[in-house]
Amino acid sequence: MERFEAGAPAPVTSVEQERAPFIARSPIGRRFLDAPTPRALALGDPPRHCPAAAIAAGPVGATRADAVSRALGACLEALAEAGDAAACGCRVIAVDDVLLAPVDAYAYAEGVGGRLVGDGRFGGRPLIAEEVDAPDGRGVRVAFFDAGGPVAVGELADNGGARLLMLDDGAVFTGWREPRGWRRGRVQERLLLEGADGARLIALIGFEPADVAEEGPALAVWPSG
Numbered sequence: 001m002e003r004f005e006a007g008a009p010a011p012v013t014s015v016e017q018e019r020a021p022f023i024a025r026s027p028i029g030r031r032f033l034d035a036p037t038p039r040a041l042a043l044g045d046p047p048r049h050c051p052a053a054a055i056a057a058g059p060v061g062a063t064r065a066d067a068v069s070r071a072l073g074a075c076l077e078a079l080a081e082a083g084d085a086a087a088c089g090c091r092v093i094a095v096d097d098v099l100l101a102p103v104d105a106y107a108y109a110e111g112v113g114g115r116l117v118g119d120g121r122f123g124g125r126p127l128i129a130e131e132v133d134a135p136d137g138r139g140v141r142v143a144f145f146d147a148g149g150p151v152a153v154g155e156l157a158d159n160g161g162a163r164l165l166m167l168d169d170g171a172v173f174t175g176w177r178e179p180r181g182w183r184r185g186r187v188q189e190r191l192l193l194e195g196a197d198g199a200r201l202i203a204l205i206g207f208e209p210a211d212v213a214e215e216g217p218a219l220a221v222w223p224s225g
Helices: 021-025 027-034 064-081 209-220
Strands: 039-045 053-057 089-095 111-117 127-133 140-146 149-156 161-166 172-183 186-195 200-205
Touching: 021 027, 027 039, 027 053, 039 064, 039 172, 053 064, 064 089, 111 140, 111 209, 161 186, 161 200, 200 209
Parallel strands: none
Antiparallel strands: 039 053, 039 089, 111 127, 111 200, 127 140, 140 149, 149 161, 161 172, 172 186, 186 200
16 A cells, blocks of 8 residues: 655555554455445544544546545534534545555554443453454444453444343343544444343443543443433
8 A cells, every 4th residue: 555645746655554454454444445446435533532434435437536525425424423523524544555644543453441331240340342344244343351251242333233242141232332532443432232121231442441540430321311
């Protein structure tokens, strides 16, 4: 892949995909690489507070400018649907095989801090949350691990829905995603879930110890209304 620096009239550096791990290893990055050209990938900006992403690709006869326009439009639409349009914008970070953002925009953490709180299962103790592609290519699967192995597997839908399967007893919780923003190529978010018996569970993804210390018990509070 090539990198454009701001103000440069032509590509200035050849960059291997492994030096852009968000593109090479994240589910949305791999979807982007698998998409036909022309293709563009847009993310919410500033990323820390704007958790949107969109890919536009093809069709035959389309131009790069078409892909960029459609990716930006879809990203902005996602922000509007989430109520973030007033404080957020979008930027294109890749077009075809060209990288358009600073190096740190392509960071990607395969494992991030995770917790399950609200039903007493793990007392909110730290877990690791790792994500993989969903089998149908839509959305993401996330697995929560403790020192003994996986304890839960979740499905995160592109439309904002979420589902979590507890591996110890097979209990299923469903609900929705409450995204906060991008952290090292992962969306920091809460999953607000309910079981068949009405029990509530909040799954935290991307909250490291410093985040938990800063927000404390508020992370386990169900939203009002």
